[in-house]
Amino acid sequence: MTEFSWQLRTAPIDWVSDDPQLSGNFAPIGPEIAADDLEVTAGAIPPELSGVYMRNGPNPEFKPIAYTYPMDGDGMIHAVYFDNGRARYRNRFVHTRGLETERRAGRAVYGSVMRPFPVDPALVGPHGDPGPVKSGAYINILRHGDHLIALGEAQPSYEMTMELETIGEWRAGTDSVIELGAHNRRHPTTGDLFALAYSVFEPVVTFHHIDRAGRLKRSFPVTLSMPSMIHDFVLTERTIVLLVGPVVFDVEAPAAGKPFLQWRPELGTRIGLIPLDGTAPRWLDAEPFHVFHFANGFERGEEIVVDFVRHQSFGVRSGGGDRPPMLHRLVIRPGHSSVDETPLADFMTEFPRINDRHEALPSRFAYLPTLTETFGIDHPARAIFNALVKVDTETGATVRHDLGNRIAGEPVFIPKPHETREDAGYLAVYAYDPQTASSDLVLLDAEHPDSDPVAVIRMPQRVPQGLHGNWMARS
Ligand SMILES: [Fe+2]
Secondary structure (H helix, E strand, C coil): CCCCEEEEECCCCCCCCCCHHHCHHHCCCCCEEEECCCCEEEECCCCCCCEEEEECCECCCCCCCCCCCCCCCCEEEEEEEEECCEEEEEEEECCCHHHHHHHHHCCCCCEECCECCCCCHHHHCCCCCCCCECCCCCCEEEEECCEEEEECCCEECEEECCCCCEEEECCCCCCCCCEECCCEEECCCCCCEEEEEECCCCCEEEEEEECCCCCEEEEEEEECCCCECCCCCEECCCEEEEEECCEEECCCHHHHCCCCEEECHHHCEEEEEEECCCCCCEEEEECCCEEEEEEEEEEECCEEEEEEEEECCCCCCCCCCCCCCEEEEEEEEHHHCEEEEEECCCCCCCCCECCHHHCCCCCCEEEEEECCCCCCCCCCCCCCECEEEEEECCCCCEEEEECCCCEECCCEEEECCCCCCCCCEEEEEEEEECCCCEEEEEEEECCCCCCCCCEEEECCCCCCCCCCEEEEECC
16 A cells, blocks of 8 residues: 655646547656555565656646647656665656746646747746747656656756656756757767757758767758658667658648648658768658658668668558558668568557667567557547557567456567667566556566556556656666
């Protein structure tokens, strides 16, 4: 049983929305709490686990004026700390300038990325987030060097303490705030971080090369043909691989009654191979598709292998009439200017993860959520999953753990200490039961994910459906 818990902040969310992406387990929560000695309802927490699983997600405190999931909101971090077979929990908002502005106003003042909204400068103040879209730092949470960083989408990121106090906008050792994307990649040899920030106004993405201690070494631009949405990329030992799908921003479009963000398949998808020193990229052309997330990328002889979730177009609803997003592999042969693409699995998915020790190095196993026929609850929100699948990318074999009527999120791989086999570890995933409105953190054996869970840990409050997280071993 939970021995005790205490509230750090009591304000509940006092509004409701008819937006499916703000309803059910997508509805935000208000209280920031801490709870020790979480209840384990099945199995046992492996005593050798020492570290914290943190996860970020959009959790708007005030009822939004405009909202586009998953591209708006206030960040909230949920953290489960493991030590000696016990677990404790804490959650906190990321205290961004945008959230502080809205707290001063007592209401939402920013627009959405799909509906930018001018903000009254008097509300923002001299040090506020000027908008028109809030920099919410709601997508990911990453530790690099001694820095814990909450990340948004091509926005200022926020450094936090391991107990989730917000320190402030991260400057990576410079005099100014740097904008970062939600997904950043660590070099397997140097430990340096490569980060990307795209522009919604200019046809350019900026890469930041950050050393292993968290100091910016250099930034370099890559020129595109249109301002493009690029949510993720992959690194190999020698190359940044940038997939630029035809999801473009057109700043003139809203005045003509057209959307700011558009799917323009006639532009095709371009694959950029960018040397890590920022010298001129080489571009290859492919048929139009879109990528939100990559599982991994690596070199294999003279080939570059890229595993990713392929979207046939932008905005495909999972399980809808169009071809759903699925795990695919690109094999790029730069010497022959050729690109081959093959499906690796035939189920709807998103949020692919691997054992991050294999990031930018050859990897065999991917772990992905999916939705199965055992889910029997009417839930109108997008991005609903109820099962996790381990895919062997060499054999095509799949192993599934089905959670039935519980809604799952991104699986995060926790490596077993002192073991080096790629799949020696645990998968951590939040599972929400709509019938009891309760959340569990489920730990699965990554070698045999179809087995009974290693541990089911009851959360002391509902954990809303979020986006990305990471395991941070005690260092
Ligand atoms: Fe993402």
